[in-house]
Amino acid sequence: MIQFFDVGKRFGDRVALADVNFKIPRGQFVFLRGPSGAGKTTLLKLIYRAESPSEGQILVNGRNVGSIPKRKVPFLRRTIGVVFQEFSLIERRTVSDNVTYLPRILGERRPERRRLAAEALAKVGLDHLQDAFPAELSGGEQQRVAIARALISRPQILIADEPTGNLDPELSRDIISLFFEINRQGTTVILATHNPSLRRRGRDRILKLESGRLVEDRIMDPISAEDIPVALGPPDPVATR
């Protein structure tokens, strides 16, 4: 579960986020939308403590992320899978090695790493490409490898920042379907995109940012296929209990 309480983030004088409040229950699929520069990347970075909030509190799985000491941050990150655009795959490492950075850090030996890589790559349909190098893969395949890398620790939360940014519409649809599939297995998925035309399913949530403020928060009703503002939507299962 992820909760933001009155979160703000400033870079010097520039306000990247202001008064952000939301609560994402476990297993939800969230589209984080908004134009370029709206603050999507900043919001995601706050979740895995690549940035710390200037104001407010952030809870991730019950932990106050903003107050975790710096040397404990790596342990938070190991529980969150991140697919990020700017630092994608490492060219000089094989697909298998790219996927198993975390097991390697944890001291797993090579045979175990290969087994874990095969397992993660199978989830994205690429288990036959373990020994290939990134340059030998298509753009869509590369993004799948990046997703497999994020899944390697079987995280409860998967974060993806513009995962379809470089892909053509058809490949984008495939990648989004892959995220839906991962979400069906119980993983919370937060996917940032500035592309408003991505396919959605019932019960998927939309958070929309504009100039650092949350301007929309709705869930698509699975029956009517209409959007319902979260405040009026189905009661929060945790809150009613």
Add this chain to the structure above:
Amino acid sequence: MTFFQALSHFLREAGLNLVRGWRVSILAVVTIAASLYVGGVFLILSHGISSSVENWRGEARVVAYLEAETTAVRVEEIRRRVESASWVIGVETISSAEASDRFSETFPEISDLVASQGEAALPPSLEISLAPDRVEPPVLQDWLEQLAEFPEVAMVDDDRRWLAQVDVFASLLRLLGLVLGVVLLGAAVFTTATVIRLTAHVYRREIAVQRLVGGTEFYIRGPFVIEGVLQGLLGGILSAMAIGFSFSLLAARGPAQLAGGLFALEPLSWRLLVQVVAVGAAAGLLGALLSLRREI
């Protein structure tokens, strides 16, 4: 991950980095080696001179040359006077005849010259062995001046005067070696830091990935620290080899002596070579830590 797993990972990664970036690695290794070589050679030379001076000083001798016509009785009197000082260990009387004999022994080729001058060609003398540590220097100085004022004493030759000059020279050499060594080592540390910063820049994407998947700073920075240490070790070993080679060359040129046998070249000790390697490793480590403080 256990410590040894981490260490073997660091060593493997650092080794790979060294080989992949061999051009800049060589630059760092060579600057470290060169600075250690220059600094090391100066220090060894100055140390050799200083310890020679120490040896000579331990057997400090003052020779009082007497007028040729001094009678044996008078010589004996003066000898007694000299001996009575507490800092005099011994006095040897050298008669004219003994002086001539010694001269012909030391310089057989020109002994005829002395022989032709007759008995009195060389004056008698008193060779005085001193224990300089038993007396304050000014007291000794006064005593020597009084000795020189005896009418029978023609000249007092004090070895220790030029020993002091040689000692100053050795100190200067040592200072020069230290300054050069420190300056060059500073340059070597800077080069290492730059090389490692460069490596880190080449691998910045990979470093970012390691951070994002939850790599600790220890794990991420370790290979770069070890890379610096390896560069320093290689530089140190190279320079120790060069120092050893230079000294064996010098030794092969003749007996391991310089300046007409006055300065005995001390044999190189393993301890010193190990120290050179250790200083190299420390310089590499320092360079790595400096580059890590900001860049990685």
